[in-house]
Amino acid sequence: MRQVLLLLALYIGVVMGPAVAVFLARSGSGNAVMETGKLFALAGFMILALQFILAARFKGIERPVGLDILIRYHKHMAVFGLALLLAHPLLIAAGGGGWQLLIGLDLPWYIWLGKLTLVIVIATVLVSLYQGPLKLKFEKWRFGHDMAAPAMVVFAFIHSWYAGEDLAMPFMKTLWIGALLSTILVFIHHRILRPLRLKSRPYSVTDVTPESNDVWTVTLAPPRGQRVPPYLPGQFHFITFYRGRGLPVEEHHWTISSSPRRNDRVSSTIKALGDFTSTMGETRVGDMAAVHGAFGRFSHVLHPEEKDLVFVAGGIGITPLMSMLRYMRDSGESLSVLLLFANQNEKKIIFRRELEDMEKEEAPPRLKVVHVLSRPEVDWTGEKGHVDREKIERYAGGNLEGKVFYVCGPPGMLKAVLAVLAGLGVPDRRIRMEIFSFLD
C-alpha cells in the first residue's frame, strides 16, 4: 500500500512538475484563463510522456499494483491527458489568444503541428477505447499505437518548443528535452531492445498436450543452463512463438498453469479464441518462444492469512486457479478450497482427472470440486445451469464470513458472479478476480 501511494505521489509530482516550475519562475500574463490553458498543456505533455513508462512493463512499477490494473490506469490517464490537451487551445483562445487560433488558416506551422498532434491523440484514444466494437485485430491496433504514440510526443514537443513562451527558460528547455529523451529511450527499450534480447535467449517447446478439442497446454523449457525465473501461482506471462512453417509471430499474454515449484519448465494452457490461438495445435516440440514475465497479482500466495477459499472458474478461466491448486499440492499448504467450475458440457472440462486426483488425496489442500454445466448431455447427473446464488450458498455454506472468493472466467460470467456475491453481502476486499483481457 505504501509503495502504491509513493508511486501515485511520484506520478502527480512528475505531471505537476513543469507547471509548478513555470509558476515559480514567471508571473506570465494577467489572464487566469490563458495561464490555466498553458499549464494544462504542460501537464498534458507530461501525462503523454508518462504513458510510455506505465505501459513498459517495468517490474518495480507493476509489482505493487499488477499489470492489468496498470494498463487500465494507462487507459484512464490517456483520456485525462486528452481532455487537458483539448482544453489547452480553447482556454488559450478564450483567454485572449483569439478564436482565430482555432478557426483561422493563416497560422504559423507550429500551431498547425499542434493541431495535428491533437488529431493523432484523439484518434489514438478513440481507437484504443473502441477497439472491440471496431473489430480491430490486436496486432493491427498495436502497430498503429506503436506508430502514433512516439509521433504524438515528438510533435507535441516541437509544437511547445516553438509556441510555448515558458520554454524560453533554459531550465524548462532542459526539463523538456529530458522528458522527450526519457520517453524515446523507454519506447526503444520496451518495443525494440527487450524483444530482441528475449528472442536471443529463447525458451523451447518441450510438450504440447491437447486438453480438449480446442485447448492445449504448451510447456516451455528455459535456455540451457537457466531456470524459469520465480513467479507466483496465478500470474501470467507474455509469449512470442517462433515456429516457422508460415505460422504467425505475435506476442500474446497467457496465464501460467504450471506450479512455480518446478523451475525447469513452465506451462500455459491456451484456448483457441481467435485467429492466432487457433494455430496453437500446430505448435511442435522444439519450436522457440520468447517469454517475458511474470506479471499480475491474482495469487493466493499474496494473502497467506486466508485459509478458506472459494474458486469460481469459467472454462479456460481455470488456468490461474489450477496453477494455485498445483502449488498448494506441491508445497503442502493446508488450505480449504471449494472449486465451482463452470463449463458448457463434459467435453469442455479440462484438467478433470487431475482435479479428481487432488480431491481424493489425503494430503492438503482439502479440495472439493463441483462441476456446473450450462449445456450438459442428457446423462449428466451433476449440477446444471450457471454458478448462481443458490449453488454458492449450498456449497459454500450459509455463512460466508471468512471465505475469500477467487473468480476467473469470461466477462459475462464474471459480471454475474460478482453480482451474486454482492447480493450475498461478500465485501469487495474478499473478492479477487482476474480481468483476463486488457481491453475490457
Added chain:
Amino acid sequence: MRRTALKHVTTGVVIAVTLLLLLLGVLRARAFEPGMEGQEPVPNSLQEAVMTRAGMPGPPTEHLSLR
C-alpha cells in the same frame, strides 16, 4: 476490489491534478502586474527562479542579455 480501488485512484488523480492546475493558473495570473510585460528576467535555473519568486536576489542575469 482492485478495480474499484482503481476507479477511486483515477478519480482522485484527475481531481487533484485539475484543481492544482486551476489554482496555479489563477495564482500565476494574479501575480501579474500591469506594465511588467517582457520586463521580467528569464531565470536560468529553477533555483534562480524560486529565489527570485521568493523575493531574494537571484544571480545577475545582465551578462546573458536576457533583459
